[in-house]
Amino acid sequence: MKYYIISGEASGDLRGSNLIKEIxxxxxxxxxxxxxxxxxxxxxxxxAKHYKxxxxxxxxxxxxxxxxxxRNIKFCKEDIQQFQPDIVVLINxxxxxxRIAKWTRQHHFKNxxxxxxxxxxxxxxxxxxxxxxxxxxxxxxxxxKTFFKKWDYEVEYVRHPLVEVIENFKKQHPDIHPSxxxxxxxxxxRRPEIQGKLPIMLxxxxxxxxxxxxxxxxxxxxxxxxxxxxxxxxxxxxxxDSTYALLMQANxxxxxxxxxxxxxxxxxxxxxxCYKAGNISYxxxxxxxxxxxxxxxxxxxxxxxxxxxxxxxxxxxxxSKELKGILFDTLKxxxxxxxxxxxxxxxxxxxNASANTATIIFRMxxxx
Numbered sequence: 603m604k605y606y607i608i609s610g611e612a613s614g615d616l617r618g619s620n621l622i623k624e625i626x627x628x629x630x631x632x633x634x635x636x637x638x639x640x641x642x643x644x645x646x647x648x649x650a651k652h653y654k655x656x657x658x659x660x661x662x663x664x665x666x667x668x669x670x671x672x673r674n675i676k677f678c679k680e681d682i683q684q685f686q687p688d689i690v691v692l693i694n695x696x697x698x699x700x701r702i703a704k705w706t707r708q709h710h711f712k713n714x715x716x717x718x719x720x721x722x723x724x725x726x727x728x729x730x731x732x733x734x735x736x737x738x739x740x741x742x743x744x745x746x747k748t749f750f751k752k753w754d755y756e757v758e759y760v761r762h763p764l765v766e767v768i769e770n771f772k773k774q775h776p777d778i779h780p781s782x783x784x785x786x787x788x789x790x791x792r793r794p795e796i797q798g799k800l801p802i803m804l805x806x807x808x809x810x811x812x813x814x815x816x817x818x819x820x821x822x823x824x825x826x827x828x829x830x831x832x833x834x835x836x837x838x839x840x841x842x843d844s845t846y847a848l849l850m851q852a853n854x855x856x857x858x859x860x861x862x863x864x865x866x867x868x869x870x871x872x873x874x875x876c877y878k879a880g881n882i883s884y885x886x887x888x889x890x891x892x893x894x895x896x897x898x899x900x901x902x903x904x905x906x907x908x909x910x911x912x913x914x915x916x917x918x919x920x921x922s923k924e925l926k927g928i929l930f931d932t933l934k935x936x937x938x939x940x941x942x943x944x945x946x947x948x949x950x951x952x953x954n955a956s957a958n959t960a961t962i963i964f965r966m967x968x969x970x
Contacts, residue, residue: 603629603967606687607636607647608678608702610656610695612791612821613861615639617717617763617956618693622646624960629967635685637678640821650681654822656698671698679705688967692736693717700728704735712966714738716959718757722749729753738966740959743902744948758962763955764861765946768868771846778850783813785925786852786871788845788862791820793827795858798878800831803856805918806925807835814838816852818845854928856921863908864898867945872928872938874921875899875910899945907941 605625609618619641625632626646634647637656643649656674675698682690682702689712692699696719706713718741721728732739732755739757741747747759785807789800800817807815817840819828828840841848845862849855849869857863859877866873875897894900899907909924911917927934952958 603631603689604633604635604685604687605689605691605963605967606682606685607634607638607642607691607693608695608699609636609638609642609693610653610698612639612653614693614695614717615641615653616767618642618647618691619645620763620767620956621691621693621716621959621963624954624956625963627957628960628964635681635687636691651677652822656695674698675701678702682706682711683709687711689714689963691716691963694719696720700731700735704731707735707737712737714740714963714966716740717742718746718750722746726753729755738962740962742955743898744951745902758958759952760958760962761952761955762864762949763959764864764868765949766954766956768846768865772850775847775850778847780853781814781851782853784848784852785810785813785815786848786855786857786866787815787817788855788857788866789817789876790858790860790862791822793823795879796820796823796827799858799876799916800828802878802916802918803876803921804831804835804838806856806921807837809918809922810925811837816841816848818848819843854925856925859896859898859910861898864902867899867908867942868949870939870942872935873908874924874928875908876916876921877910877912878916879913902948903941903945905941907938907945 607618609615615638618638622645636647637651639653690706692715694717703713715736741757741759742762750757787803789796815838819840819842832838849871852871855866855871855873856876857866857873859875863875897910911920
């Protein structure tokens with residue numbers, strides 16, 4: 603059978619690669635094409651476009667790059683038409699993929715959406731679009747099944763794929779041990795967010811001379827991009843393709859909001875969530891998004907497990923204060939670790955997410 607998979611960012615590339623491995627177990631003759639990254643390609647996909655050419659962040663940047671986005675949508679439709687897949691698998695990347703879902707439905711291609719758009723955060727009305735154009739929605743957060751039921755839309759909950767990814771990594775690297783002196787910095791995967799947050803994170807290193815601050819480099823960005831940021835600091839270094847190994851060693855972490863906050867929690871590393879956007883993007887987002895938290899860890903647990911420093915609160919002084927707390931306050935660390943254990947148990951119910959998703963897709967393709 604022929605599968606066309608679309609992911610538009612690093613996290614989607616990881617989800618897609620694990621999904622591809624599970625699809626091939628069920629369908630040894632699978633032909634897989636799509637949009638993604640190096641991990642999906644290694645797993646067995648032929649890439650039509652790499653996600654590094656697609657990462658537009660924030661409202662202002664999206665508007666600025668609108669012509670490129672329109673060209674990408676046109677190319678994607680033409681490529682699907684030429685490939686003639688038995689099913690189109692849409693992984694997150696919601697603004698783009700919802701447009702493709704509408705087109706695939708109109709052109710009689712089956713589609714499945716793996717990892718729901720965050721309609722529970724903003725623009726709930728998009729559920730109407732999902733119900734109309736998405737053949738099957740697969741969700742990975744426990745509260746999403748309840749959310750969609752409110753809209754009379756039945757979805758499949760498969761458990762969060764990060765659980766098995768991280769457990770497998772730990773089993774494969776039993777020789778990596780925690781270090782009390784390592785602070786991990788995860789400033790994001792896109793240039794604008796790195797430029798906005800990394801300098802603030804790095805400034806904190808001056809207040810902790812006895813610690814090694816290690817920056818996890820985004821796989822799609824060259825080393826030269828980071829070098830100017832690091833020059834003023836003596837206890838800072840950068841690592842490539844080693845984020846998980848870094849988290850296994852880290853005593854604490856400063857993390858940009860997003861999937862990385864959940865990854866950090868599942869590795870058991872106390873963290874501070876650092877978020878700062880362009881002022882226009884932030885003001886629009888604040889107006890549209892009506893949530894108590896921005897961090898997935900806090901959203902899933904429905905309470906403040908980890909500290910969020912947002913926009914004007916994100917300063918070296920505030921980060922330093924919070925970092926001292928998670929490094930030296932034993933009771934605080936114990937509370938975070940207890941909440942992390944509860945979070946992991948919550949996300950572990952239901953088996954292997956990638957295998958569950960592959961089974962759903964395989965049955966759809968074969969009309970079971």
